[in-house]
Amino acid sequence: MKPAPFAYKKARSLAEAVALLGENADARLLAGGQSLIATLNMRLSAPSLLIDINGIGGLDGIAHKGGALEIGALTRHAQAERSDLIARHALLIARALPHIGHAAIRNRGTLGGSIAFADPAAELPACLLALDGEVDATGPKGKRTIHAQDFFKGLFETALGAQDVLTAIRVPAATKDSRVGFAELARRHGDYAMVGLAASARADGKGLADVRLAFFGIGATAMRPHKSELALASGNVDAAVATLDLEPNDDLQATAAVKKHLAGVLLRRVARQLMEAR
Ligand SMILES: Cc1cc2nc3c(=O)[nH]c(=O)nc-3n(C[C@H](O)[C@H](O)[C@H](O)COP(=O)(O)OP(=O)(O)OC[C@H]3O[C@@H](n4cnc5c(N)ncnc54)[C@H](O)[C@@H]3O)c2cc1C
Numbered sequence: 001m002k003p004a005p006f007a008y009k010k011a012r013s014l015a016e017a018v019a020l021l022g023e024n025a026d027a028r029l030l031a032g033g034q035s036l037i038a039t040l041n042m043r044l045s046a047p048s049l050l051i052d053i054n055g056i057g058g059l060d061g062i063a064h065k066g067g068a069l070e071i072g073a074l075t076r077h078a079q080a081e082r083s084d085l086i087a088r089h090a091l092l093i094a095r096a097l098p099h100i101g102h103a104a105i106r107n108r109g110t111l112g113g114s115i116a117f118a119d120p121a122a123e124l125p126a127c128l129l130a131l132d133g134e135v136d137a138t139g140p141k142g143k144r145t146i147h148a149q150d151f152f153k154g155l156f157e158t159a160l161g162a163q164d165v166l167t168a169i170r171v172p173a174a175t176k177d178s179r180v181g182f183a184e185l186a187r188r189h190g191d192y193a194m195v196g197l198a199a200s201a202r203a204d205g206k207g208l209a210d211v212r213l214a215f216f217g218i219g220a221t222a223m224r225p226h227k228s229e230l231a232l233a234s235g236n237v238d239a240a241v242a243t244l245d246l247e248p249n250d251d252l253q254a255t256a257a258v259k260k261h262l263a264g265v266l267l268r269r270v271a272r273q274l275m276e277a278r
Contacts (some may be wrong), residue, residue: 003040010052014138014165017051021163022140024049029165031074031113034105059167070126070170073112078103080111089173090183092131092180096123100124100181102190112166114152115276118221121192123184125152126222130180130198130214133171139164150219177203181273184217184265187253193217194253195264201274208274213267218248218259228267233250237271 013018021027027049030036041043053059059074062085069089071080071214081097086259100114106257114124115135120183127147135146140163151159160166174180184194184196196216201208211229216222223246241264248259 001041001043003037004043004046006040006047007049008052009049010055010203012055014056014129014167017053017056017165018138018140018163021050021165022050023163024051025162027051029053029116031116032076032109034101034109035113035117035119040227050256053165057211061098062086067173068170069173070168071111072168073166075111076259077101077106077109077111079105079113090131090171091174091178092122092127092200093171095180095182096126096127099107099184099186099189099193099196105148105190111169115169116158116160117168118152118156119192120220121196121217123182123193123198123216126196126198126214126216128169128171129222129224130212131171132200132212133169135159135166136170137161137166138169142182143150145170155220157220172260175202177207179203179274179276183269183273185262185266195248195262195266197258197263197270198222199270201233208233211274213270215246215266217253218246218263219248232267232271232274237268240271241267249259251276 025049028047030050030052038084058071061072063070064085077097077100082229087094114122118125133148135151144158179201181199186193198214201211211233213229215265216224225245227243227245228240231243248256250256
């Protein structure tokens with residue numbers, strides 16, 4: 001299918017993009033286009049105007065500052081995959097990136113687009129939640145920062161307002177005690193996950209502390225099973241699996257019961273990764 005007709009404007013500044021969103025109630029921002037163009041082609045969405053943000057300077061930097069790693073919204077998945085800074089300071093994101101679609105998609109798709117789109121089966125929203133990260137957005141009232149746990153509101157729904165542009169994400173930079181784990185099950189490599197798990201923790205003596213497990217592909221947003229996190233922090237993997245406090249949805253890929261079983265399988269794999277020294 002072809003998309004419904006739309007107008008196109010290339011914004012040259014954040015202020016211009018925000019103003020254009022204000023003037024056109026059903027406009028959409030265009031970043032990498034890897035999700036948006038598919039929804040237009042399938043006529044799931046028919047905006048009257050696409051506002052291309054690829055010409056706005058300064059949105060694709062990756063910087064280590066103030067104990068955090070900041071990644072600009074227009075950073076392509078492929079650019080992030082090659083980044084030494086991300087490999088060194090945000091290993092969880094580095095491990096997740098190769099699971100996103102295929103090379104052609106990663107060449108165009110952006111980290112900001114993936115976080116703003118908030119697909120429930122996407123890898124990066126779960127990483128942001130597991131790493132206790134945050135999102136910067138600029139709207140008509142200026143810039144604000146939104147914590148990951150307050151950002152993902154529901155199915156493809158975020159805390160971004162109609163006139164907000166996501167400008168960057170930030171995660172705490174890894175320390176020598178940081179531990180991360182990532183695993184997903186998909187029918188073919190590059191497909192969206194049936195179930196996935198992004199996790200972070202802090203090594204604490206021979207055990208773990210601050211365990212954060214973010215399962216994706218199981219509900220409207222990535223979800224944290226808090227009882228399992230506590231069990232894993234006490235070193236009991238069997239208890240972490242037995243108490244998995246998740247209520248997956250049935251979807252086209254698998255039933256809720258299968259997803260819950262797979263979540264347990266992933267939890268054991270990721271627990272081993274978390275317990276390994278870096
Ligand atoms: C075949 C295929 C397989 C894929 N597999 C996966 C996968 O396994 N895992 C995965 O995570 N993704 C997958 N994707 C999606 C891919 O990761 C996209 O790149 C990503 O979801 C959206 O990024 P984008 O830059 O392309 O955003 P776009 O498609 O340009 O935009 C997506 C949405 O986000 C909004 N948006 C974009 N940027 C901003 C911003 N800065 N501020 C506010 N709103 C913004 C847009 O208005 C739009 O509503 C796949 C895509 C395809 C086509």
